[in-house]
Amino acid sequence: MEATGTTNPRTDTRDLLLDTAERLFAEHGIDATSLRTITSEAAANLAAVHYHFGSKDGLIQEVFARRFDPLNEDRLQRLIAREQEHGERPVPVNEIEEAFIAPALKRLRQPESRHFMKLMGRVFGDPGKMHDFIQYRFHDIARRFIEALAKALPELEHNEVLRRFKFMLGVMFIVLMDPMSQENLPDNLASSHCDLVSDETPLSSVVSFLSAGMKSGTDAGLQVGTHKS
Amino acid sequence: MEATGTTNPRTDTRDLLLDTAERLFAEHGIDATSLRTITSEAAANLAAVHYHFGSKDGLIQEVFARRFDPLNEDRLQRLIAREQEHGERPVPVNEIEEAFIAPALKRLRQPESRHFMKLMGRVFGDPGKMHDFIQYRFHDIARRFIEALAKALPELEHNEVLRRFKFMLGVMFIVLMDPMSQENLPDNLASSHCDLVSDETPLSSVVSFLSAGMKSGTDAGLQVGTHKS
DNA sequence: GTTTAAATCAAACGACCGTTTGAATAGTAG
DNA sequence: CTACTATTCAAACGGTCGTTTGATTTAAAC
Secondary structure, rough: OOOOOOOHHHHHHHHHHHHHHHHHHHHHHHOOOOOOHHHHHHOOOHHHHHHHHOHHHHHHHHHHHHHHHHHHHHHHHHHHHHHHHHHHOOOOOOHHHHHHHHHHHHHHOOOOOOHHHHHHHHHHHOOOOHHHHHHHHHHHHHHHHHHHHHHHOOOOOOOHHHHHHHHHHOOOOOOOHHHOOOOOOOOOHOOOOOOOOOOOOOOHHHHHHHHHHHHOOOOOOOOOOOOOO | OOOOOOOOOOHHHHHHOOOOOOOOHHOOOOOOOHHHHHHHHHHHHHHHHHHHHHHHHHHHHHHHHHHHHHHHHHHHHHHHHHHHOOOOOOOOOHHHHHHHHHHHHHHHOOOHHHHHHHHHHHHHHOOOHHHHHHHHHHHHHHHHHHHHHHHHOOOOOOOHHHHHHHHHHHHHHHHHHOOHEEEEEEEEHOOOEEEEEEOOOOOHHHHHHHHHHHHHHHHHHHHHOOOOO
């Protein structure tokens, strides 16, 4: 190799494997992506995966560990900021929704993290080996947002808040996966009579839909826009 | 060979393979379920799959063909019935939502079809080999419901109707998969401090959430309950 | 009984998988 | 230079997968 002072030979291969695995996992699924495909596309040796990560599971864990916590930390910080703004009063539902959705949507549009967000959608639909990982690292933030929603929607019984929180996860899942988008459709169906939406989903569209759904059947759901006390 | 009274040796093994495959596909995923596991649980020979269905793909296709069309036919008939009731006037959003959700929720609670509905959720999240199948057989019914929604929500631009239709699919996906339910959780997290909802999701809860979301930002979204003209 | 087709069975095939091994190479410090 | 560690490499291992084969069993028809 050239040993050019700018590059670190160790982290070069390592990061390249992470990026390639992340992209292929997102495009074809984790189980459907073999180590031979990854190392081949990354122009690395098959054994490099086990040298740097110990196993395929180790590689998967690293792919997730890189970006999972920052995403949820972003969500949590936004929620905490809104809670501090409103003091003892509940945070409005639409602000809670935005704190949860915006970090995901923002990363879905950043080139360096959009593959991971699609991968998030995949494992959300089929956790598989990531079940414990997701469950363990996502439990706290889910609890925080559920508490905020319960405080903002005191008329709802707890089970209903939990159900609607899950509905929100379903909407987020759809936005991340975006099935039936032109990008994911076979060419014969995509460009013909099927004219499903192709532009990027606006944050306001998701938040507006979710906020209205969350407030359905409550007094807040019958009001509109700004209101005091 | 047929007309053997109580049991038909041909369809016996065949149907047993279909039922077993359907259940294992729903529980562990299609790719993660081997033919050896299926035939073992069905007390059949490994080669029986290829004798009755030609290949694993043939088995998968048959598992879907059995129940996919009846589900969507149910949805379509409900929508058509509502359209005939309202004549030229648009069908109310909540009735459209109920026509789409109720057939899925009903089957999710029938013992003979609940495994298939969970499988539907799986392939919805990761179409894989079923992409073309789903796309081809689901396209018409999606168009019909999108048209009904556009008619009921004339203030929304077409792309926004399409987006909200996709949001609805996400909520349906969550209801079908029901991640984070006690049934799908590891025991250590399920019964401890995590008290996520465990009862069956009521149809009214889904329809109410979706209808409010669909109407968000429109005049209809600011009104409540029964109203005339 | 004999014939004939449907159905089942044990056994094997080739392909791909994750993993391991041990030698070859690069880079750095003494 | 030598010595040593870090990294890469080709090759193979054992296992599981979907699939195929050819013989065997079943059961209705003649």
